[in-house]
Amino acid sequence: MNFNAGPAALPLAALERAQAELLDLGGTGMSVMEHSHRGKAYEAVHNEAIALVRELLAVPESHLILLLQGGASQQFATGPMNLLPAGKSADYMLTGSWSQKAYKEGKTVGTVRVAGTTEKDGKFGRIPAQSELSLDANAAYAHITSNNTIFGTQWDKFPETGNVPLVADMSSDIMWRPIDVSKFGLIYAGAQKNLGPSGLVVVIVRKDLVEGGRKDIPVIFQYRTHAENNSLYNTPPTFSIYLLRNVLDDVKKNGGLKAMEQRNRDKAKLLYDVIDSRSDFFSTPVDKAARSTMNVVFTLKTPELEAEFLAEAQKRKMVGLKGHRSVGGMRASIYNAVETAWVKALADFMREFKA
């Protein structure tokens, strides 16, 4: 039972499919990894993956889908390199470690400012209200991290940024529920939580932002380069994209994002209910309204109890429950592919451990 924060559990069906055809993609006698990225066999996989992103998230025609390398960490740089010209400034809303990292990397590229933060004594336990934000109406864009894996918080309603394009790092919660993509100028998500293996980042970007993007940066970093070449300008990470296809196909077969949302809400409720009903034993540093459906962070009374909890969980084949070193405690990451049965087993174990 894999509760890793990422890379994380993948749907068993997606992995079994990969295993079955690892040496022979569709009767070609070759692994998907051995196919040319310009050949028909791979091209079909590539286009199916893109089509599934578009279908599942209902991405409108105003937006392009790019499959790139370098993860979200690279997007922290290439986002501003494309969208933040000299003379303009970009807004960042700080809700955790990853938004801080995005902000810091943004600084290496251009002028960035903090448009809101929920930091308190080095920690982040909540998401800011709209009224707390000081947004710049002339900003090149306004950036959020939609889910904060380390602190266990998540934006429920996204901020209103008027005409300023909203940019979101959705690495840890893309595809967990339906969203209105038209509200965003740019969405990027490292694949290794809800989408597939690491080494792939999915970028969804408004066409006009691509067209108006900066041209004074290396060709490889321009969104337009990849947009004009259907993400085949250079050799893409073909196996990761193949797995993305398998994962999204599995999501579709299981009812798409509406079914996924219900399942994820049910899973999160199982754990938060135990925490709330045993608040003398478990506690969570997270504001109730900001609780993440993807990463459930909680603590026990003493480090000794926490160590015992983790050791006992390990015996029951539950892994990945240790909280991030910067926060401590426990963290159950319950992304799309984490099965309800595992979450039930964890909730049962929590009750039993307290008893």
Place this chain on the structure above:
Amino acid sequence: MNFNAGPAALPLAALERAQAELLDLGGTGMSVMEHSHRGKAYEAVHNEAIALVRELLAVPESHLILLLQGGASQQFATGPMNLLPAGKSADYMLTGSWSQKAYKEGKTVGTVRVAGTTEKDGKFGRIPAQSELSLDANAAYAHITSNNTIFGTQWDKFPETGNVPLVADMSSDIMWRPIDVSKFGLIYAGAQKNLGPSGLVVVIVRKDLVEGGRKDIPVIFQYRTHAENNSLYNTPPTFSIYLLRNVLDDVKKNGGLKAMEQRNRDKAKLLYDVIDSRSDFFSTPVDKAARSTMNVVFTLKTPELEAEFLAEAQKRKMVGLKGHRSVGGMRASIYNAVETAWVKALADFMREFKA
């Protein structure tokens, strides 16, 4: 029989191993893709891959090994971003399409100049002699492409650049034979020919160049960032690195780079011998001294004959033999993992087709 130019054939043993443990890495009950990149199980794979690169290529302690994303195309930009400061210039030796691309991307970063080219009517049939080069003794570095996949040429002896660090894109021929790594300031190689699947680039770089590298670029693009974090600053492409490990382990078990060189030379000779002994029927646009051991480029008398050749080859389960669209004709890519038996079958077929 896979003669693709890249992504290309992988050793069957490496793929079979991946298939066998795709759902269960070392008894953990989880796929390598589902493991945390900060966990022990993955860490062992990561470090083994790096150690194998060091051992097989006899990389001296003066050099670091980094496992990054973005392929060679991204190194075209990040190489100069790190190594080419304002006020300095870098030399490029042009021997084909990829070195032209590296040069063009270098231009987007800083001052670059051509230190030699073998271009003639848009094509490149040879490698320049040392005497043809006009090297700048004050250059930040001098860049070559060690093997030219499209035109089928390869540097046999590397150029002497004195105190100027030699930088080489070795994407299409790294690990084909032993080399003296100490002669290079920077080597980079996209994995998808001799090393593993796409989505991974191996960088071998001199420590002093990393330390002296530019700091006025985004953190994610600084070699020092990845050097200081053992290539774990951000989530690495774990599955691609796992496959790199499998591939290099297979190379080692098969005798390392000396055995690989003999095997590759024998394979190339099989094809060039047919071409040379039937020069009224097959021809190659490549200077004899510059012939690549990795990509054997040849033509037939007419487009009709070439089409027939390809169709007949396809019937014999030989794929990937069509030359690059910019050159035409045929190209047999015979990287490390292309089996001698396949090359023999191709040589036999060539003789038979001519007969």
